[in-house]
Amino acid sequence: VYSLSNHPFMDKIMSKTQRKNGTDRDTIIQAMMLISSNQEQEFTSFRTKDIDTYVTDYADQYLDRADTLKEAMDRFNEAFDGEIKIPSTSIPQILYSGYRIVKDKKSFSRLAEKVSEFITTYDSNEEYKQYVQSGTGSKENVKGRFDYWRGIVKTLQ
Template identity: 35%
Template structure:
């Protein structure tokens, strides 16, 4: 592994970002848009005080820097300089060369030229890594976050088998998840765990038992599901199923704990050449009658990830898939 340290002005970095020289879709990073208004604004404010900020770290591939540490900083900077948001109204004025300037509530283009120049000239450190293995990236990620509270999903990404991690990352980026999860759950990377759980359900059909969604059991699965264990046809079927759902459903108001079962059951409907539209109708009927479905709801409360509750929900949706008639030729 090797790396180089570069210093870029905010203006230069923003130009490079707009030209696609940096990419924010690295599997070890959360989606962009995680920060609230004040968090975004305080980053910009730091350029003006000036306060030091953490460097951006990226893995270089074919001339493109895939950011694995600093996605929120990079996208916030780019979005502000392209007028995508206003600074929080709670920010105090800044003083530059003895002159006080108001910045609260302003987009970049609305700032005084002196303030714009101060931001543009701020320098950020960028570490560019080359010839690094998956282990190197994961170990840096782990050490950089040592001592910081990470979500179970973030920790899971760091221990996941690399080939399976790439599959999870790509599938979880499917647009249909915006119809299946709330914005807050998407920010928390819920689609990634959902994809993992879909694989666990489908693999449990092959004389294996992955029907416990307890944290430790998911962790064990993602570390061991690699190499020849991965069924490429199953991967393709999941992607095709998500495509079909995306074409047929609008935003669904559905309990998040049921989403993996719905997707896995839909995969069975698709691969068994059954009527997909009929199954989508069953999903809507489930939503419409959920409040009175006491038997099902009993498996969605406390201990929702334990084996008994997961198996009960999965059997329910497998039953609906089995009842779905064959597609007419």
């Protein structure tokens, strides 16, 4: 988690304040929670106690997936120049999407286009906005954002 939170891509998507208050670390843990979600168990609540439970009880089982996430972050870093304004509530889902694209050997450049499009149309994206109004860490809202990005990943080749 520490090495991923220090990845150069994080400098493009996190402010100095976010880096200082640990948002970068939390974001990586949340991305790993989404990556670890499967048919039997979904880690889609980003409430503090649920994050703590994931870290203490489950994280070690999924550490082998960190290399693929790092590769996705490497590719995001290459795809985007300079600072990127992504709301922090959406970064774990976008990192998850990158992980899936790398893992499934799909077109990363198409995902990068989708992320750019998402950032550009964010303010007018009513479908997505319902999941970022209030209680952004709740299971329902995290799952809504997760399913939104899962849908994008499914459409890419």
